[in-house]
Amino acid sequence: MIHTTRLFVPAVTPFAPDLSVDLPRFVAFCQQLLADGADGLACFGTTSEANSMSVSERMAALEALIAAGIAPDRLIPGTGCSALPDSIALTKHALSLGVRGTLTLPPFFYKPLTEDGVFASFARVIEAAGTDRGWLYLYHIPQMSGVPITLPLIDRLITAFPGVVAGLKDSSGNWDNTASVIAAFPQIATYSASESLLVKNVAAGGAGCISASANVNVRGIMALIRGLGKPQEAVLLERVGAIRSVFEKVPLIPAIKAAVALRMDDEGYAIVRPPLVALGPDHAAAVQAAHVLSSEGD
Amino acid sequence: MIHTTRLFVPAVTPFAPDLSVDLPRFVAFCQQLLADGADGLACFGTTSEANSMSVSERMAALEALIAAGIAPDRLIPGTGCSALPDSIALTKHALSLGVRGTLTLPPFFYKPLTEDGVFASFARVIEAAGTDRGWLYLYHIPQMSGVPITLPLIDRLITAFPGVVAGLKDSSGNWDNTASVIAAFPQIATYSASESLLVKNVAAGGAGCISASANVNVRGIMALIRGLGKPQEAVLLERVGAIRSVFEKVPLIPAIKAAVALRMDDEGYAIVRPPLVALGPDHAAAVQAAHVLSSEGD
Numbered sequence: 001m002i003h004t005t006r007l008f009v010p011a012v013t014p015f016a017p018d019l020s021v022d023l024p025r026f027v028a029f030c031q032q033l034l035a036d037g038a039d040g041l042a043c044f045g046t047t048s049e050a051n052s053m054s055v056s057e058r059m060a061a062l063e064a065l066i067a068a069g070i071a072p073d074r075l076i077p078g079t080g081c082s083a084l085p086d087s088i089a090l091t092k093h094a095l096s097l098g099v100r101g102t103l104t105l106p107p108f109f110y111k112p113l114t115e116d117g118v119f120a121s122f123a124r125v126i127e128a129a130g131t132d133r134g135w136l137y138l139y140h141i142p143q144m145s146g147v148p149i150t151l152p153l154i155d156r157l158i159t160a161f162p163g164v165v166a167g168l169k170d171s172s173g174n175w176d177n178t179a180s181v182i183a184a185f186p187q188i189a190t191y192s193a194s195e196s197l198l199v200k201n202v203a204a205g206g207a208g209c210i211s212a213s214a215n216v217n218v219r220g221i222m223a224l225i226r227g228l229g230k231p232q233e234a235v236l237l238e239r240v241g242a243i244r245s246v247f248e249k250v251p252l253i254p255a256i257k258a259a260v261a262l263r264m265d266d267e268g269y270a271i272v273r274p275p276l277v278a279l280g281p282d283h284a285a286a287v288q289a290a291h292v293l294s295s296e297g298d
Numbered sequence: 299m300i301h302t303t304r305l306f307v308p309a310v311t312p313f314a315p316d317l318s319v320d321l322p323r324f325v326a327f328c329q330q331l332l333a334d335g336a337d338g339l340a341c342f343g344t345t346s347e348a349n350s351m352s353v354s355e356r357m358a359a360l361e362a363l364i365a366a367g368i369a370p371d372r373l374i375p376g377t378g379c380s381a382l383p384d385s386i387a388l389t390k391h392a393l394s395l396g397v398r399g400t401l402t403l404p405p406f407f408y409k410p411l412t413e414d415g416v417f418a419s420f421a422r423v424i425e426a427a428g429t430d431r432g433w434l435y436l437y438h439i440p441q442m443s444g445v446p447i448t449l450p451l452i453d454r455l456i457t458a459f460p461g462v463v464a465g466l467k468d469s470s471g472n473w474d475n476t477a478s479v480i481a482a483f484p485q486i487a488t489y490s491a492s493e494s495l496l497v498k499n500v501a502a503g504g505a506g507c508i509s510a511s512a513n514v515n516v517r518g519i520m521a522l523i524r525g526l527g528k529p530q531e532a533v534l535l536e537r538v539g540a541i542r543s544v545f546e547k548v549p550l551i552p553a554i555k556a557a558v559a560l561r562m563d564d565e566g567y568a569i570v571r572p573p574l575v576a577l578g579p580d581h582a583a584a585v586q587a588a589h590v591l592s593s594e595g596d
Contacts, residue, residue, distance in 0.1 A: 019382075019422075051407035054353070054383040082380055082406075084317075084572055085352040107573040108380075108407060109349035109442060110551075117573035124317070124572055144407060146444060147573075253408075274382055274422055275405040275415035275445075 003189050003207035005198075005225050008076055009038045009214040010045035012257050013053065013061065015271045021057050025268055027068045029260065034070065036218035039208075041065075042103050044078035046144060046171070047212040047253055051108075052273045055086050059093050072098035076137055076210075080105025084121055088128040101135040101166050103210070108145040118147060119156050126161050134166035137189075141171035148172075151184055158185065169193060169210050175200065182206050195221045195240045202228055212252055213244045216259040217294045239293075246290035254279040255287050262291040301487050301505035303496075303523050306374055307336045307512040308343035310555050311351065311359065313569045319355050323566055325366045327558065332368065334516035337506075339368075340401050342376035344442060344469070345510040345551055349406075350571045353384050357391050370396035374435055374508075378403025382419055386426040399433040399464050401508070406443035416445060417454050424459050432464035435487075439469035446470075449482055456483065467491060467508050473498065480504050493519045493538045500526055510550055511542045514557040515592045537591075544588035552577040553585050560589040 011033055014025035030041055043065070044050035044058055053061075062077055079090035079102040087104065094102050104125065106118050126136065138157075140149040149168065158165050167189035170178040175197060182190045182205045189207035192198065198209050198221070214221055217240060224236040247255050254272050258279045261270040272278055279287065309331060312323035328339055341363070342348035342356050351359075360375055377388035377400040385402065392400050402423065404416050424434065436455075438447040447466065456463050465487035468476040473495060480488045480503045487505035490496065496507050496519070512519055515538060522534040545553050552570050556577045559568040570576055577585065 046408075049408075051380045052382055052405065054381050054387075057383065082349045083352050084350055085355065089352075107350065110344075110347075110573055111442060113573045114575055117575045120572035120575065144409060274418035275408055275411045277412055277415045277418065 001187050003205070005202050005228065006039040006208040007214055007218065007221050007225060008040045008042040008191070008208075008210045009033045009218060010042045010047040010210055010212055012215055012253075012260055012269070013044070013048045013050065014269050015273050016268075017271065019271075019273050021053065021061055022268065023061060023064045025266070026061055027064055029264060029269065030065055030070060031068065032264070033215070033218055034074065037222040038214065038218045040074035040076060040100065041070075042076045042078065042169070042210045045103060045210070046141060047215065047256060048078065049253065049273055049276065050078045051081075052275070055081070055089055058090055062094060062097065066097055073100045075099045076101050076103045078103050078105065078139065080107070080139060082107055082109040084124055087121070087125050091125050091129055095129055095131065095135060101137050103137040103139050103169055105139045105141070105145055106147040106149065108147055111146040113147055115150065115153055115156070118153055122157055123160065126164055132161070132163050134163050136165050137167040137169060138165065139169050139171070140177075143172070151180060154181065154185055158188070167191065167207060178206065179204050194244060195224065196237070196244050198224060198240075199228065199233065199237055211244070212256055213247050215256050216263055216290065217243050220294060243290050243293050246286050250283040250286055251279060255283060258284070258287045259291055262288065263294070299485050301503070303500050303526065304337040304506040305512055305516065305519050305523060306338045306340040306489070306506075306508045307331045307516060308340045308345040308508055308510055310513055310551075310558055310567070311342070311346045311348065312567050313571050314566075315569065317569075317571050319351065319359055320566065321359060321362045323564070324359055325362055327562060327567065328363055328368060329366065330562070331513070331516055332372065335520040336512065336516045338372035338374060338398065339363075340374045340376070340467070340508045343401060343508070344439060345513065345554060346376065347551065347571055347574065348376045349379075350573070353379070353387055356388060360392060360395065364395055371398045373397045374399050374401045376401050376403065376437070378405070378437060380405055380407040382422055385419070385423050389423050389427055393427055393429065393433060399435050401435040401437050401467055403437045403439070403443055404445040404447065406445055409444040411445055413448065413451055413454070416451055420455055421458065424455075424462055430459070430461050432461050434463050435465040435467060436463065437467050437469070438475075441470070449478060452479065452483055456486070465489065465505060476504065477502050492542060493522065494535070494542050496522060496538075497526065497531065497535055509542075510554055511545050513554050514561055514588065515541050518592060541588050541591050544584050548581040548584055549577060553581060556582070556585045557589050557592075560586065561592070
């Protein structure tokens, strides 16, 4: 199966100085990402600090995007929590609003888990969702969740709930795992977590990327997607890779938010919620350099 | 400082066949644990599957205990979640009900974290709680949370918020760490997570234990506490160790719930919520043996 190559941005969540969710800045930034050409938003992902947000905050923020006119079918919100009732509530809420799908973590406190246990958790979410259209994007990020989405688990879910599993995001950083998922399950849309893997991902039959650094480089990554297979591909890949590599050497989420603050020319975007801490001055020059690089096409 | 030696039980949370919280069984079981002689309940801990419960479920279950007549000062409910607003909401709610304290996890999704970040998270919870009596019990369980409670962190919290840190539970299984905490901070009540460490804990200046297997052996552990420093100490320690060791060889939480079902003569207690799975028949004999051992004093 041939997948359209797409970029979904795990949009950062701005916080006000009192650490409440800053809905006006959130809406403005998400609109900017789409105006810059992103195919859609994987809001409430890891980069979004979604696991530092309550269920009600996540629901209100999703509703704010849609109320502001963002088409629900461009949204793949994160809905996976430690507690099953929270994952069910967020998933049902998001689907009721007509989103394209949800990018759902496994439960991430208890470990090690059995495959039966992770399967049972996803099965309960799927049964509660009560729709058999393809909507479930599995979120594999074992370095944070402690709970991998294994190939046998994907196979069981696809078999037990035909058509429901729409895709997977592989944030493990392990290309061999991504290649194995794409080869075993060509019918689902498999995304890499870095634009540096975009050429390999698409060549192997993947569906694109959902990347933290897309928050500050939508136009560069979309140019690469348009240039795939063309003479300029290598230059465009090198260009996005230069920006991406800056963020791999600093605390990722605080640095992305600092860079978003430069991009939006608004310091308010740099605020993070504990347990994250704001980027220190020792990394400011690196983020400034990435900002200059990503602004070159403006 | 000499601490009274105490046993707090991380009481299991019963679930109904539809996986909702079974409040009648929860209240009945907690009353039984106290009738058996436990000093108090560290409800909503790891063994309680609290990280598989929503905030509202945890609040309702705590209210049910108190409504049933259990004295709030015998309760140290777990209140630490991945999301800061959830930890704040649960902590404020529990303190408003007059509980003895809260046993609070650090945020457990993002990792690795800086000490500044974990400190900031606890600081926000403490500031929101708005009381300077000793109520905060820190929960160190790095194999689940991925986020250790380090000695420098404890020191910072004690210094920044004098009198607030009342204790710590060390579930790392690393006795050297427990001994270091007791030696460095003799003014707080440090609990081990196993009754097998009780003699060492108290001899070093610790305050007792908060143990999963206490769910099925309150009387044995309380007998050991009464026998500390007496001729029968070694025999009593061996006896609780024999029961404890059964649970160290099987899936801990499902096995504890299966044993509770035997103790309460009610199969309903054995139900677990995903991502855990019920104990398989291959472990039933071991749990039955532990049940017989723990019933010998009846």
